[in-house]
Amino acid sequence: xxxxxLVLWRLLFYRPLILVMLxxxxxxxxxxxxTVDARQGGIAIAALAAFAAAGLAALLTDRIRMxxxxxxxIGLPDHSGMMRRVQAGFLVLFAAIPLVLACLLGxxxxxxxxxLATAVAxxxxxxxxxxxxxxxxxxxxxxxxxxxxxxAMPPVQxLATAVSAYVIWRWFDLPLKAERTAILAGSRFAxxxxxxxxxxxxxxxxxxxxxxxxxxxxxxxxxxxxxxLDADKQLPAVLALGLGYSVRVGWRRVLYxxGIAIAALAAxxxxDGSRPSVPAYLIVTALCxxxxxxxxxVVLQRWIQTSTEQALLRLTPGWPxxxxxxxxxLASTLLIQRGSIAxxxxxxxxxxxxxxxxxxxxxxxxxxxxxxxxxFSGALWAVLAHRRIREWHFSxxxxxxxxxxGAVTIFFSAPAASHALAEGAALMMGPPALALAWYARxxxxxxxxxxxxxxxxxx
Amino acid sequence: MTDAAVTARxxxxxxxxxxxxxxxxxxxxxxxxxxxxxANGAGKTTLLKSLLGLLxxxxxxxxLLGESSxxxxxxxxxxxxxxxxxxxxxxxxxxxxxxxxxxxxxPVFDWDYVRELVARWKLALRTPIGVLSPGQQQRLSIxxxxxxxxxxxxxxxPIASLDPATRIAVxxxxxxxxxxxxxxxxxxxxxxxxxxxxxxxxxxxxSGRIAxxxxxxxxxxxxxxxxxGDEAALDQTTIPxxxxxxxxxxxxxxxxxxxxxxxxxxxxxxxxxxxxxxQPDIEALASEWMQ
Numbered sequence: 092x093x094x095x096x097l098v099l100w101r102l103l104f105y106r107p108l109i110l111v112m113l114x115x116x117x118x119x120x121x122x123x124x125x126t127v128d129a130r131q132g133g134i135a136i137a138a139l140a141a142f143a144a145a146g147l148a149a150l151l152t153d154r155i156r157m158x159x160x161x162x163x164x165i166g167l168p169d170h171s172g173m174m175r176r177v178q179a180g181f182l183v184l185f186a187a188i189p190l191v192l193a194c195l196l197g198x199x200x201x202x203x204x205x206x207l208a209t210a211v212a213x214x215x216x217x218x219x220x221x222x223x224x225x226x227x228x229x230x231x232x233x234x235x236x237x238x239x240x241x242x243a244m245p246p247v248q249x250l251a252t253a254v255s256a257y258v259i260w261r262w263f264d265l266p267l268k269a270e271r272t273a274i275l276a277g278s279r280f281a282x283x284x285x286x287x288x289x290x291x292x293x294x295x296x297x298x299x300x301x302x303x304x305x306x307x308x309x310x311x312x313x314x315x316x317x318x319x320l321d322a323d324k325q326l327p328a329v330l331a332l333g334l335g336y337s338v339r340v341g342w343r344r345v346l347y348x349x350g351i352a353i354a355a356l357a358a359x360x361x362x363d364g365s366r367p368s369v370p371a372y373l374i375v376t377a378l379c380x381x382x383x384x385x386x387x388x389v390v391l392q393r394w395i396q397t398s399t400e401q402a403l404l405r406l407t408p409g410w411p412x413x414x415x416x417x418x419x420x421l422a423s424t425l426l427i428q429r430g431s432i433a434x435x436x437x438x439x440x441x442x443x444x445x446x447x448x449x450x451x452x453x454x455x456x457x458x459x460x461x462x463x464x465x466x467f468s469g470a471l472w473a474v475l476a477h478r479r480i481r482e483w484h485f486s487x488x489x490x491x492x493x494x495x496x497g498a499v500t501i502f503f504s505a506p507a508a509s510h511a512l513a514e515g516a517a518l519m520m521g522p523p524a525l526a527l528a529w530y531a532r533x534x535x536x537x538x539x540x541x542x543x544x545x546x547x548x549x550x
Numbered sequence: 551m552t553d554a555a556v557t558a559r560x561x562x563x564x565x566x567x568x569x570x571x572x573x574x575x576x577x578x579x580x581x582x583x584x585x586x587x588x589a590n591g592a593g594k595t596t597l598l599k600s601l602l603g604l605l606x607x608x609x610x611x612x613x614l615l616g617e618s619s620x621x622x623x624x625x626x627x628x629x630x631x632x633x634x635x636x637x638x639x640x641x642x643x644x645x646x647x648x649x650x651x652x653x654x655x656x657p658v659f660d661w662d663y664v665r666e667l668v669a670r671w672k673l674a675l676r677t678p679i680g681v682l683s684p685g686q687q688q689r690l691s692i693x694x695x696x697x698x699x700x701x702x703x704x705x706x707x708p709i710a711s712l713d714p715a716t717r718i719a720v721x722x723x724x725x726x727x728x729x730x731x732x733x734x735x736x737x738x739x740x741x742x743x744x745x746x747x748x749x750x751x752x753x754x755x756x757s758g759r760i761a762x763x764x765x766x767x768x769x770x771x772x773x774x775x776x777x778x779g780d781e782a783a784l785d786q787t788t789i790p791x792x793x794x795x796x797x798x799x800x801x802x803x804x805x806x807x808x809x810x811x812x813x814x815x816x817x818x819x820x821x822x823x824x825x826x827x828x829q830p831d832i833e834a835l836a837s838e839w840m841q
Binding site (some may be wrong): 332333335399400402403404405406407408409410538 | 622636652
């Protein structure tokens, strides 16, 4: 079982940021114990533990599926058995122990069990089956009665627990299913063309013609790039293409995202009657922040994974000077965030215009999105400035915590307290400014010197 | 005097406490084709990356085509091509997109040659590189390198994933390229039979240094001599002209020596030492150095 717990640790906390986020949630839970009255302490603990369990369950499900696919391809013995023990360990650590704790602190056992089981099942459903349709059911139910009233009903709690238990029970089959899928789909690695699936096979593959090599490229802006790359505004896009990410904004996606966010805000507003739709707005903001972090993480991951491509590009005669590359990296960092920020900005503008959120909530949203952008941009620059990319960097955690502290300081400072505002602003701006200065001064690492352990979370 | 194509002097590179290159010296003259041999983990890839300036070395210096590897000018970089060990390069692009992308950074990119090789090697250019077979990926990588018409071609195990027919085709292509132009080739591989056809010299990397580097003809002139007898007598015995003497066990030595020298060896040895001679192929000879 100890081995399973070690594997669980490696699967869940392959990025230290995940551990930091979990500790933040648990810290808030611990703080709540001192601020809410004794009767509500238990259910508050259960709610926060459920929030953490949902995220971790989604993450673990994704990781188990990925590793099981790989294990299936290479035929690793008893991998599914180990994964099942990992799943059991997860339930004990992140559902059973919080449940006992919540009950000891006064929560009703069924309510706490329902909260934790539903959260784990929700995480599994979203990660394993990309199934979020049940959220619509939640919205519809919310129209009939406030959701809190539904959640307080013992029959509903019992039903949610039963359904969740079924989902969790099926979840234990996931490793074996993924391994079997991988065995059947293992032809991806096959050398022979006929073993590959039809969708991967190209027409006339065995009859290459001249057009293939010389015809106009339908997917790339590949003109004479080497002539003035240093001065070219397209360098961030060129760099991104060479490293396998994109700095382009899918404006149609932004439009859809903003539309869905506004629809959610509008739907939530009548749902809660006259109260402003603060929770919905905060969820939208949190999702935009998560997307923004995801985009920046993609850039970092691509840099970490592409040392071979970086080596090849560095050896090309037309490859720009290090200073130009650094400028392109900085530009990429900003360009890649545009979509998430645009969705958030449009939703915020609409919510403010219709009076769905008040000024303080808007300020919280601004601080959240700005803080996320500053913290993670700074973390990215700091990591790229390191001589060797390791499994985790203290600079990332420090950047997130210090910028977070700055945002909290600004939010809770009185409008007239200019020194508190200045302190908060300094805390928010400090880490990215330091990281930027460090990155500007450090020699460009190309290819990056990556510790193999930093690649462990990467397929 | 013409600059050497590749020069390394006192090259040292370690990872942690492990020294991979330990004062390595190497000189490759223009138009030479060198087969770089070494056991797994001997440091072949580290050596090639260090020579290309892709790894910072701990000590020593290396230069390519007369310029320091650490600061190669764009014109010199245009004369160098590198085929890395990892076959899937730019896996998110199609073969065509990858070639077009890379070509944009080169003043010369021979598209006619690309078309010819693509047709001859039956490459799928529209498929994303990531879903190609390793063999196709490797061939594509070689096409990318050859299309720049390099003066120095550095290949890191580029034929390991290829079937025999394609391996022969790739080696044939490199041979005809050498016949057309004075291209210098540094080729790391374990497939000695293929290297034998292409290379003029072999270099064997052992313990962070080039243990031996000489012509293929010289390697072919070597024989393996087994010496058995009293340990003390063997300790005192010197084998004139031996390229390698290795203690296999107590009372047993193996020496690699030129055939001509081996014929007179029996006359110089004490009578207590028995002597056997055989003519191994280059693969077996190289493995003697690697043990």
